[in-house]
Amino acid sequence: xxxxxxxxxxxxxxxxxxxxxxxxxxxxxxxIVHFGEDASRIPEAEQVGVKSVPALVTPNGNVLHINFGAxxxxxxx
Amino acid sequence: xxxxxxxxxxxxxxxxxxxxxxxxxxxxxxxIVHFGEDASRIPEAEQVGVKSVPALVTPNGNVLHINFGAxxxxxxx
Numbered sequence: 792x793x794x795x796x797x798x799x800x801x802x803x804x805x806x807x808x809x810x811x812x813x814x815x816x817x818x819x820x821x822x823i824v825h826f827g828e829d830a831s832r833i834p835e836a837e838q839v840g841v842k843s844v845p846a847l848v849t850p851n852g853n854v855l856h857i858n859f860g861a862x863x864x865x866x867x868x
Numbered sequence: 869x870x871x872x873x874x875x876x877x878x879x880x881x882x883x884x885x886x887x888x889x890x891x892x893x894x895x896x897x898x899x900i901v902h903f904g905e906d907a908s909r910i911p912e913a914e915q916v917g918v919k920s921v922p923a924l925v926t927p928n929g930n931v932l933h934i935n936f937g938a939x940x941x942x943x944x945x
Contacts, residue, residue: 795892811926815872816892849888855934 794822798836799845801827808845808857821847871899875913876922878904885922885934898924 797812799805813821824832826844836846840854847855874889876882890898901909903921913923917931924932 807930808932811928811930811932815897815926820892849892851888851891853884853888855885855888857932857934 793850796822796848798824805845870927873899873925875901875918882922
């Protein structure tokens with residue numbers, strides 16, 4: 792199985808969701824991207840359809856927006 | 869690991885998310901609850917904090933609301 796990608800921005804909701812996702816899917820199956828640490832990944836996330844964070848992009852390209860987090864516009868500042 | 873519970877209401881977003889979740893977590897690790905088929909589970913879901921569907925309740929009790937789905941009020945009709 793190829794990896795999922797979990798995009799987040801370091802908010803408490805994101806970090807809590809990250810821990811859950813990693814525990815459920817397994818750390819070896821998911822790449823974690825923190826926009827606060829690497830803003831250069833934002834365009835890539837937008838391109839695959841990420842509208843808010845935290846979001847999980849599955850290996851088949853589906854975007855699961857998790858919780859009612861921050862909009863990606865807010866993250867871009 | 870104890871099971872997660874995935875609550876949904878049969879909408880297209882729900883079904884798509886269900887398939888992704890089952891694929892990622894593994895069918896043996898998640899119970900699927902369809903409110904359209906078993907409305908008696910709605911109070912239990914509300915009690916653990918499910919505000920909209922689809923939602924995944926993790927073994928440690930966190931509720932991950934997925935996508936921008938239907939509000940649980942709408943499901944109750």
